[in-house]
Amino acid sequence: MSVVTDLAAGFAGALTPWNLLMCFAGVFAGQIVGALPGIGPSSAIALLLPLTFGGDPTSAIILFAGIYYGAQYGGTLTSVLISVPGEPSSVMTSIDGHQMALQGRAGTALGIAAIGSFIAGTLATLGLMLLAPPLARAALAFGPPEYFALVVLGLTALAAVGGSVLKGLATGVFGLLVSTVGIDQQTGVARFAFDKIWLLDGVGFIVLTVALFGIGEVLSSVGKPTPPPITNVGKVLPTRAVWKRSRMPILRGSLIGFLVGVLPATGATIASFLAYIVEKKIAKNPEEFGKGAIEGVAGPEASNNAAAGGAMVPMLALGVPGSGTTAIILGALIMFGIRPGPELFDKNAALVWTVIASMYIGNIMLLVMNLPLAGLFAQLLRVPYPYLYPPILALCVAGVYSQANSIEDVWMLLGFGVVGWLMMRHDWPAAPMVLGLVLGVIFENSLRQSLTLSHGSIGIFFTRPISALLLVCALAAVLAPWIMKLLQSSKAARA
């Protein structure tokens, strides 16, 4: 009952003209920075933060939250159309989404991404509203061993993402290896930085993803005879068949994304990887993945949006950051004189419920905005490729430079771009490398933290229930193909 009255009050607050404007400004800005590689929601929020000082904190948080989940919608556009992931969390979308675009189904991919994002965003807001306090407390049960087990589960996907198992493992390990560049968090000592200060922070996800996917794709396309411009972009609104194939991936993606998003140390990127793997593992036609499977767009896109909503759970219910971006929003709360803590839901109920209500409204705005935009932007593919790729290269340079305002990152972009081209040429999958880089840092830190905690005993991974359960899942994921084969052969023998 109180949820209804609280929410009604929230809507009353969120529907004032000013807050509606803030909500729209937020999702619009988020959409734009999400689509641009290198610039993410964090930069946009930091940029707007000083402008909101002295204003109403509720409006400011509505604006910032809008930027955050709006960016998850925006990242899809560039991923699908030009294979340049606008956000790290849209890497998985670019695999099947871009293939769909090349096949003349860009509109369909963008349409289902927008609808999936809307459903996931709304479900995540519902979850945030109804379950935030108990979920946030449950998330606290994740210590280093639990994160380690979760990452191991994620790593079982290395071989599954690409075509060849051996090549997938090799590029995945390469990604893990790249993750060790820079200052070692546990000892503070620099590794593999070659005395270069710009390597002390390691290799950025954005640099690697834009290089492997964006530059790699361009180089590999210019090597082939120029394809005719794509005139067909497909229907934006899904047909019955498309909807039937997408609805379950959207629901599964929402659930995975929300839960992974709630965990403070993992975010939208890992959520979208997990959603992709799950879809590929349970698909009836896994060989279609990587060649334009709609499930490979619907699942990860739903997942990264749900993760953005999930990350708000620990922020609002516990006052601890659920991701890099929510950490900045928390910083903003402090600037407004609100001290985030476990009592935010009670002490600042009006603010929390108004923000929640604005998230429902913002997701509707994004859906309304994205469906026509999808058709419009898909027309970009009609531009002949020789006119299209030089601006893509310039955009990649601008985006990668902006992520840390560093020209050295542009050189890394070039180097990894060449590697990405060679990999694409010889069918070495790029996604495991990005996955390795994303998971590598948490993998190493959680392993070392866990063993420090247990005084060197690996028992800590098996005696803690959540960790043990996740490791069993990982083992099952590895063994599943063999078990399937065994079952089938025994069935065949019986028949």
Added chain:
Amino acid sequence: MLMTRRSLLMAASASPFAGLSTPGHAQGTWVPTRDVEFVIPFGVGGGADLLARVIHKIIVDEKLVPVSIALNNRPGGGGAVGLGYITSRKLSDPHTIIVVNGTTQITPILNPAAKTLTEVRPSMNVMLDDFLLFVKGDAPWNNAQEFVAAAKARPPKSVAFATGGTTDVMAISVFTKATGVEFNMLNFNSGGEALTQLLGGHVQACMGNPLEFIGHLESKAVKALGVFRDTRFSALPNVPTMKEQGINAPNFQMWRGMATPRGTPDDAARYWEGIFQKVVATPAFKAYLKENIASDAPIAGKAFEDFLVGQERFYRELLGRPAS
């Protein structure tokens, strides 16, 4: 109208300081003639970035500088990239200011490849961050002595700390030196992550700045057992100092300040000192300090440089890397 009167008041209140540093001229003779670049050697959204953006906003709002100021984040390597940027481009151009902090001083101690603070001319310290010992709200210890006694009763390294950065690690090493107890240390990315681990009960304690913990302190999810200061903290009068509790730990605080390139001429250095004096005297800055539970500590010019020399020695000692 209101704005102008306020800034006039500000100028009046700041002038005694300016007079101290430059007998004769109130402000020195140098004034910026073109756009000023404000370098932030950290990524957007962090503590150093927020401080820089607040200072920037105050300078703009109060019209303290006749030219416009462009913010420029040069993140990477714990401030090393930003300092390197200053060195490589600006050597002596006083149309550049940079925000610096304890981390920019610690990074080169740990990584000799990084540029040190000798590359800039320290202008003014604006605030100090304090370090407190936190445990979970339902922990059995009510003060630092009980905590230390319990840790001593267990085998070494049985009590685990979560840290959110090198400065937290150094605070623990101050504590270890004073108590003789060895702790287990798990290092995380940020104070927020360390706090999450404490709330989840995966570690027994945290050493952190009040900022990240204050909401949890107020709701009693965590409690503070002591602070590394000579006197109690006015914002948290109930938290005793370590010395009060018989733990002979030195004063441990992290500084945050402003600097200009090393080759800045004296009159330009005086100009910037004057500007920062005005900034820290504004109500907006005082409010910022209050929200951040930080200590007001304006230390300008030569005094700031001497302060930094002392801090450098202290940090090197804590990190086990004495100057060679």
Added chain:
Amino acid sequence: MKLKATAGEIFLGSVFVCVGFFWIVTAIRLPIWDGFAPSSGFLPLVYGVMLIGLSAAALVFEANSGNQSAELAGPVQRPVMVIATLAAGAAGVDPAGFAVSMFLMMLLLFSVIEKLPLLPSVLVSSGFALILTLVFRTWLGVPLPIGPWGF
């Protein structure tokens, strides 16, 4: 044709093996174990060994399977030219400014490599360089480098 494409694959695999080797050599000079837990060098060492093993295995497997996919990869000339132009564009960002350097890079790609008519090439390159500068520099406040002529 087949030989050339395979050579590219062997080159890529060798790069991976060399990186793995470098990681091993560097890692053994770092502390491997510290008290209870692995130290800085442990996982890099493991990754290096695994990368060498997996890359070599992938190459051997590929050689034996007689996979034809490499043959479809096409000529390398144009991609190499694009890489060179991109490198030149990146090198120009600092001295000549972002806008000018990207304009010249796009113009080179359009008119020299793609042999498109000059007028549309100039229009598209200058237009897009301006749009990027407007969005990133003016709106998003990114300090993209400025050339000696002030833009």
